[in-house]
Amino acid sequence: MSSPPPPLPGARPPGLRPPRNWLQRNLKWALPLFVLLIVGGWSLTSWMGLRQMSAPLESSEPYREALARAGRNPEVAAALGQPLRAKPFPFGSINQFGDGGGADMVIRIQGPHGSGKLDVRARRSQGRWSYPRLQAELPGRHAPVDLRDDRDRDCAILPGCR
Incomplete structure (x- = not known):
């Protein structure tokens, strides 16, 4: 009777799975x-x-000015609380060319009591920014809070001021 030949070197015995990679x-x-x-x-x-x-x-200067005016406004402080901070990623655009330019943006703001948004339209003429629209939209209020000063309100009416 003959016996099976010995296995070759490196050969697996029958029935074993190949090693996993x-x-x-x-x-x-x-x-x-x-x-x-x-x-x-x-x-x-x-x-x-x-x-x-x-x-x-x-x-930009309109962004910083809008946040500063919102922080000083008593109606905004009463609705949102202090300190007031801007949420990340404002929406909008800004264009500056020489002494002129413009900015339109929406800044989301938050305080300890809630959040709102600032709607900013600014125009730059002869190196100075004016704000035809600068208002805060607050929770629980149907009308926005106007954050412009008297000079900006007057300038928004006069066509030569823009």
Whole structure:
């Protein structure tokens, strides 16, 4: 009677599964990590893009002036409380060319008692900003609060002032 030949070096005995590679061994944590990295990278890129787009608005004089006037207004302080802060990512546009330009923006604001928004339309002429529209829309109020001073109200009426 003859016996089977001895196995070749490196051959697997019959019935054993082949060894698993790295991906097969680590798929349970590698796949969720990969998805998390993709989603996190996309989110970070989107957030940085939005910050880059809103930076010119946040550094503009109409933005700073609107926040300062809202912080000084007693009606806004009563409705939202103090301190008042701007939420991220204002909406709008700003154009400056020489001594002229304009800005139209909406700034979301928040205080300890609630949140609202500032609606700003500003015009720049001869290096000075005027505000044809600068108002705060507050919760519980049907009419917006006018934040313009007398000079801005007069300038909004006169065509040569814009």
